[in-house]
Amino acid sequence: MTVPPPPQVPYPPAVPPPPPSGRWRPERVDAMPGTEFGLVQLRVEPITSGLAIGSLIAGIGSILASLLVLCFGLAGSASGWGGWVSGAFTLLSVLVGGGAIALGAVARRQVRTSGRTGHVRFTGAGLGMSGIVCGAAGAGIALLSLALTLVLQISV
Structure with missing residues (x-):
């Protein structure tokens, strides 16, 4: 009996944006290759x-x-x-x-x-x-x- 391989997860995993708060709003989220982290660039209000x-x-x-x-x-x-x-x-x-x-x-x-x-x-x-x-x-x-x-x- 053969065991099926585990399901493949897309690499790198998609990084969800942080939850929106009242003051800080993310402008862009860049995934960091090789990690599960992301770099969030916040929008600076005028x-x-x-x-x-x-x-x-x-x-x-x-x-x-x-x-x-x-x-x-x-x-x-x-x-x-x-x-x-x-x-x-x-x-x-x-x-x-x-x-x-x-x-x-x-x-x-x-x-x-x-x-x-x-x-x-x-x-x-x-x-x-x-x-x-x-x-x-x-x-x-x-x-x-x-x-x-x-x-x-x-x-x-």
Whole structure:
């Protein structure tokens, strides 16, 4: 009586993917030849760039400071203190606007160069561009408001 050979198992055995959890999701599972193990490559979720968010916040702050330049300049031009106060807020608005422009440029570069295999991928290029535009608009409005304030103060 002959004994039949044992059933053949495909070599290497198929490696089941790990169970999906809330945060880590496998992107690819590679079987390791000669073993029963596999190499799991996890998907790295994209992250919104903090620099882009900071750029947008600074740009909005620059616009708000430029509106203070206009308000204080118009309110104090007749009394003579409008030029000083609006000049101080103009300096603040231009500095914050310049910071928004710089942060936006760095954030756009960070988004453009991210995403290589195995590295974190950043998003937020639009936020960075919005920060650049808001920072430039805030600085421009502040400088024009200061010029208007000085013209009004000199003419009174």
